[in-house]
Amino acid sequence: MKKRYKFVIDCANCAAKVEDAVRKIDGVHSVTINFMSQKMVLDADDALFDEILKEVVATAKKVEPDCELSV
Amino acid sequence: MTQKQKKMLRRIIASAVLLVIVKLLTAFAVLPEQGLLTAVCYLAPYAVIGWDVLYKAVRNIRNGQVFDENFLMALATVGAFGTGEYAEAVFVMLFYQVGELFQDYAVGKSRQSIASLMDIRPDVANLEGENGELEEVDPEDVEVGAVIVVKPGERVPLDGVVLEGSSSLDTAALTGESVPRDVAPGDAVISGCVNQSGLLRIRVTKLCEESTVSKILDLVENASEKKASSENFITRFARYYTPCVVIAALALFLIPTIALFLIPAAGQPAFLLGTDWANWLHRALIFLVISCPCALVISVPLSFFGGIGGASKCGILVKGSNYLEALAKTETVVFDKTGTLTKGTFTVTAVHPEAAYTPEQVLEYAALAEHYSDHPISLSLRAACKASLDAGRVSDVEEIAGHGVCAKVDGKAVCVGNSRLMERQNVNWLPCELPGTIVHVTVDGFYAGHIVISDLPKEDAKAAIADLKASGVKKIVMLTGDTDAVAKAVAAELGVDEYHAELLPADKVDLTEKLLAERSQNGKVAFVGDGINDAPVLSRVDIGIAMGALGSDAAIEAADIVLMDDKPSKIATAMRISRKTLRIVNQNIWFALIVKFGVMILGAFNMATMWEAVFADVGVAFIAILNATRCLRVDEFRK
Numbered sequence: 001m002k003k004r005y006k007f008v009i010d011c012a013n014c015a016a017k018v019e020d021a022v023r024k025i026d027g028v029h030s031v032t033i034n035f036m037s038q039k040m041v042l043d044a045d046d047a048l049f050d051e052i053l054k055e056v057v058a059t060a061k062k063v064e065p066d067c068e069l070s071v
Numbered sequence: 072m073t074q075k076q077k078k079m080l081r082r083i084i085a086s087a088v089l090l091v092i093v094k095l096l097t098a099f100a101v102l103p104e105q106g107l108l109t110a111v112c113y114l115a116p117y118a119v120i121g122w123d124v125l126y127k128a129v130r131n132i133r134n135g136q137v138f139d140e141n142f143l144m145a146l147a148t149v150g151a152f153g154t155g156e157y158a159e160a161v162f163v164m165l166f167y168q169v170g171e172l173f174q175d176y177a178v179g180k181s182r183q184s185i186a187s188l189m190d191i192r193p194d195v196a197n198l199e200g201e202n203g204e205l206e207e208v209d210p211e212d213v214e215v216g217a218v219i220v221v222k223p224g225e226r227v228p229l230d231g232v233v234l235e236g237s238s239s240l241d242t243a244a245l246t247g248e249s250v251p252r253d254v255a256p257g258d259a260v261i262s263g264c265v266n267q268s269g270l271l272r273i274r275v276t277k278l279c280e281e282s283t284v285s286k287i288l289d290l291v292e293n294a295s296e297k298k299a300s301s302e303n304f305i306t307r308f309a310r311y312y313t314p315c316v317v318i319a320a321l322a323l324f325l326i327p328t329i330a331l332f333l334i335p336a337a338g339q340p341a342f343l344l345g346t347d348w349a350n351w352l353h354r355a356l357i358f359l360v361i362s363c364p365c366a367l368v369i370s371v372p373l374s375f376f377g378g379i380g381g382a383s384k385c386g387i388l389v390k391g392s393n394y395l396e397a398l399a400k401t402e403t404v405v406f407d408k409t410g411t412l413t414k415g416t417f418t419v420t421a422v423h424p425e426a427a428y429t430p431e432q433v434l435e436y437a438a439l440a441e442h443y444s445d446h447p448i449s450l451s452l453r454a455a456c457k458a459s460l461d462a463g464r465v466s467d468v469e470e471i472a473g474h475g476v477c478a479k480v481d482g483k484a485v486c487v488g489n490s491r492l493m494e495r496q497n498v499n500w501l502p503c504e505l506p507g508t509i510v511h512v513t514v515d516g517f518y519a520g521h522i523v524i525s526d527l528p529k530e531d532a533k534a535a536i537a538d539l540k541a542s543g544v545k546k547i548v549m550l551t552g553d554t555d556a557v558a559k560a561v562a563a564e565l566g567v568d569e570y571h572a573e574l575l576p577a578d579k580v581d582l583t584e585k586l587l588a589e590r591s592q593n594g595k596v597a598f599v600g601d602g603i604n605d606a607p608v609l610s611r612v613d614i615g616i617a618m619g620a621l622g623s624d625a626a627i628e629a630a631d632i633v634l635m636d637d638k639p640s641k642i643a644t645a646m647r648i649s650r651k652t653l654r655i656v657n658q659n660i661w662f663a664l665i666v667k668f669g670v671m672i673l674g675a676f677n678m679a680t681m682w683e684a685v686f687a688d689v690g691v692a693f694i695a696i697l698n699a700t701r702c703l704r705v706d707e708f709r710k
Contacts (some may be wrong), residue, residue, distance in 0.1 A: 004293070010175070012369040013140065016306040032296050035369075036182065036376040041296055062134045066127075 001049055006070045007033060007040035007060075014064040021063045027052045040069060072176065079172045082119055083165065089116035090161050105155055113157035121148065121164040138313040140363040147359035151681060154349045154356075159681045163360060170689030174369060177696045181373060181703060185291075185380040191244045191263040192284050196228040197221070199272070210262075210279045221271045227264050230282045231273035233257065238269035245287065246635040247386030263287065286627055287635075290388055294379045297391025298372075301656050305371045309364035316671070320358035323675060327351045350677070357674035360684035361667050366692035370659040370699045377702030378652030384705050386635040387645045394631045397614050398649035402594030403586055404544050404642065405608075407579070408551035408558065410601035411618060412536075412565060412639060413526040417447050419455035420527065421505055424520035431458065433520045437512050439465050440478040440485045448508065449476075451524055471495075475510075486513045493518075506560035525557065531640040533565050538643035540566075542650070545594075548586065550579050576604060583608050599642060605629075616642060644708045652702050659695040666691050 009015045015035040022031045027045040034041075044052045060067050072080070093112045096102045102109045121144075128145035136142070144167050151160035196210045199218040210228040213219060218234065221227050227240070239251035242264045251267055254260055260273060263284035279285060328348040331339070375392035382389050389395045409415050422430035438456035441449035442465050453460065468478040474495065475488015486492060493500035493511050498518050503509050507525030511518070536547055549570040551558050558572035571582055587596050595613040598605070606629040609615030617630035619637030627633050634641045670687040673679035 011140075011171075011365060012372060013309055013363075013365050016309060016368060017136075019306075020310070032298065034296060034372075036178070036372050037292055038182075039293070039296075041293075063136060065130060065134070 001046045002041065002043040003049075005040045005042065006038060007067065008038055008070075009033070009035065009064060009067040011035075011064075014067070018060045018063045018067065021059050022056050025052060025055050025059060028056070031056075073179070076172060076176055076179075079168065083168055083172065086116040086120035086161070086165055089119060090158070090165065094158060110152065110157055113152075113161055117148070117152070117161045117164060120161070120168050121145070124164065124167070125149075138317060138362075140313075140365065143313070143317065143359045143362050147356045150352060150356045150359070154353055156353070156681070163681050163685050166685045166689045170692050173693055174365070174696060177700060178369065178373065181377055181380075181700055184703060185376065191226065192288060193226040193228040193262075197225075210282075213275055213279065215275055215278060217275050219273050219275060221266045221273060223266055223268055223270065225266055227260050227262050227266060227271075227273070228282075229273075229275045229279060230260070230262050230277040231275045232259055233271055234274050235272040236269045238271055239267045240264040241267050242636075245283070245386065247384060248636050248638075287383075287388060290390060290627065290633070291379065291383050294389060294391055297393045299375055299392035299396035301396065301653075301660070302371050302375065302392055305364075305367050305660065309368050312364045313362050316358055316362035319671075320355040320362070323358060324348075324351050324355035346677075353681075354674055354677060357679060357681060357684040358671060360681060361671055361674075361687045363688055366663045366688070366695045367660060369692065370663070370695035371656055373696060373699040374652055374656045374659065374702045377699060378648055381703050381705035381708075382645060382648045385641065385644055385648070385708055387641055387648070388627075388633040388635065389645070390631050390633075394614055395649050395652060397595045398597070398632070398646050399653045400593055400595045401544055401597050401614065401646060402590055403546045403548065403596045404539055405548045405550060405583060405586060405596065405598045405612070406567070406639070407598075407600040407605055407608075408549050408553060408561060409526060410637075411599050412532045412549065412567075413528050413561065415526060415601070417451035417508070417524045418527045419451055419522055420507060420525045421503075421523040422520065423501075423503065423523070425518055428514075428519050430520075431456075433512050434522060435460075436480055436483075436485045436514060436519065437487045437510060437522055439480045440468070440476050440487045440512075442478075443468055444470065444476060448510065448524055452510070452522065483515050484513075487511070506554075506556040526553075528561060528565055529637070529639060531638055535639035535643060536565050536567060538640060539646070542643055542646050544646075546586075548582075550574055550582060552576075576607070579605065580607050580611060583611055587612065597642075599639065601637075616645075647708055648705060655698055655702055659698055662698075663691045663695055 009018065012035045015033045019031055019033040022028060027048050029043040032041045042056060057069050060069060093116065097104060097109060102112060124141045125145050127141040128139065131139040132142055144164065148160040148164045151163065193210065195207045196213050197205045197220040198208045198213055199205060199220055205220055213229055219229065233254050233256050235256055237255040239253050240260060241251050243249055245263050262282040327343055327346065328351055331343055331348065375395060378395050379389050379392065406412050422434055424430050424433045434456050435458050438452045438460055441452050442460060442462055464481050466479045468476065470476050471488065471492065474492040475486060477484065477486040486496060487510060490500055490511065496513060498513050500511050500518055501521065503521055503523055505523045507523045510522045510524060512520055512522065539547060547568050549558065549562055549567045551572050552574050553572055555572040558570045562570035583598060590596050597614040597616055598608050598612040599616045599618060600609060601617065601619050609617060609629045614632060615630045616632045616634065618634040632645060666687050670679050670683045674684060
């Protein structure tokens with residue numbers, strides 16, 4: 001399942017770092033963070049999507065605490 | 072400026088003022104150059120400007136983010152404080168924050184300018200009630216079949232068909248085209264256009280989320296999802312760059328310091344002579360300041376974002392940075408003929424009468440005989456005939472399928488049709504040397520002449536092809552289902568390198584496969600079609616370009632690049648925008664790398680100070696961002 005979220009993040013390099021970290025989460029097929037349009041496109045396993053999303057938020061916060069993902 | 076940015080600006084000013092005061096105090100010897108008191112005084116501006124960097128550094132280290140830019144900046148400035156370079160420490164932090172603020176501001180600005188570019192979706196629709204009263208509603212709430220009213224000056228909120236009124240619509244926001252489009256009852260109108268003159272009553276044919284304007288907005292907003300290879304390169308590069316520079320900084324400090332400690336002064340190599348650990352630490356700190364890859368990481372996506380935004384200003388929608396990048400490397404452009412290079416409508420191009428008739432007479436007979444037909448050929452005959460056509464002059468019309476029409480015009484038996492009709496009538500007809508569809512005319516059983524009808528090339532087709540060649544496209548191929556003679560003539564007229572005629576849709580795919588196999592390693596093949604029936608080819612090639620897509624969902628769906636109007640010359644424009652964007656991306660990458668590595672080398676040899684390092688970090692970011700914002704400027708490409 002592919003979903004698009006608004007993702008507020010301040011710096012381009014942090015966005016790349018978050019993208020990298022999120023990609024390594026189990027069950028995430030692909031993820032793109034677009035710094036310019038402040039969006040995250042997440043493609044992950046259907047069955048576990050909600051749990052994966054929680055983990056994505058936690059991972060993102062760990063890498064860059066000043067980011068926000070709104071569902 | 073946002074609240075956050077204003078707050079930061081105030082902090083920068085406060086810190087700068089404090090710094091100047093402390094600096095003046097030391098200059099007038101009120102404060103000593105060194106010492107605890109001076110350090111404490113310098114701490115004030117440092118704390119004002121840098122507290123959040125220090126805080127974030129500590130917080131992110133706890134999260135395991137070692138190569139965090141906040142941490143590196145904190146380390147560099149605290150180190151500078153430690154070695155007694157108080158003013159320098161404050162200044163580096165101050166400049167770092169100025170750079171961050173500018174970055175934030177510039178990115179916000181270009182985001183805004185693209186958003187305003189895309190501000191083409193109206194917020195309200197004037198819904199007409201049962202009794203003709205108008206109600207302002209959200210376009211999302213309007214159902215298909217409802218009637219809306221668009222006043223002059225308003226934007227059309229939803230796709231629909233004009234019921235009443237006529238006006239001209241400004242489509243510039245969608246197509247980049249400045250000539251307005253005239254609409255009358257029965258015409259389809261597209262959301263996003265501005266109604267310029269008359270009041271229009273429109274029956275809605277599409278829901279808001281399916282309307283053209285929503286589709287376009289969606290497309291542009293999500294365009295940079297598909298990242299270009301230079302974008303991926305730079306994020307990969309950044310991942311290794313920072314750790315490498317930090318390790319180099321560590322080595323630059325530790326190795327000489329340990330060497331100084333272990334080797335007695337007499338045996339020290341030349342580069343260690345007269346140095347101490349603080350000197351090497353200082354050199355290492357320069358590395359830390361330069362280690363932030365932000366200038367690179369920000370300027371590349373910013374450039375592509377600007378390029379895509381600029382292109383959409385010209386009516387060219389690019390679905391991803393990767394396509395914008397590929398476009399610059401286009402080697403072969405394949406055109407579908409009908410509707411792409413040619414108008415897709417029939418026009419009378421020549422009339423060859425027999426000696427007894429004038430061209431006008433032949434045309435008039437033909438147009439009258441065909442008066443009741445809706446065939447595209449009949450329409451073109453009627454359009455070409457300048458005399459007014461009186462239907463009363465025509466009687467006894469008989470259509471012969473696959474042959475033509477016979478009728479009585481002014482009492483004379485007129486037959487209009489193809490060569491088969493002539494043979495059926497046993498009339499000696501003359502072949503024509505011109506390509507196109509030949510319509511023969513007989514009057515009272517005698518041959519009166521023939522009319523040549525063809526699908527004319529678009530006005531800008533020839534220039535478009537010359538433009539493409541001038542911008543480095545090696546081969547231009549035209550594919551068509553039309554006859555060889557017609558294809559040959561069009562190919563010769565337009566200057567196409569290669570043409571293939573009489574193709575079935577499947578042949579087009581095969582031929583494209585062949586061209587794909589022939590391209591060079593980095594070359595790309597683009598296919599240009601009108602989006603109808605060529606979806607298989609569009610999806611097969613490197614860059615699928617659909618044109619005349621305004622209002623055609625299928626084309627918007629299938630293609631990688633969508634030309635909102637039907638001008639083939641826009642392809643060369645798109646290529647130019649693509650080239651310009653890539654040029655700016657490359658300039659930024661090389662400029663940043665050369666300055667950064669240059670300053671690092673100078674720093675390692677003690678020839679650069681923190682000032683150069685701050686320039687290599689913040690200054691380079693500043694210049695790269697300014698350069699990147701040039702991508703958004705496309706006025707030179709709009710005529």
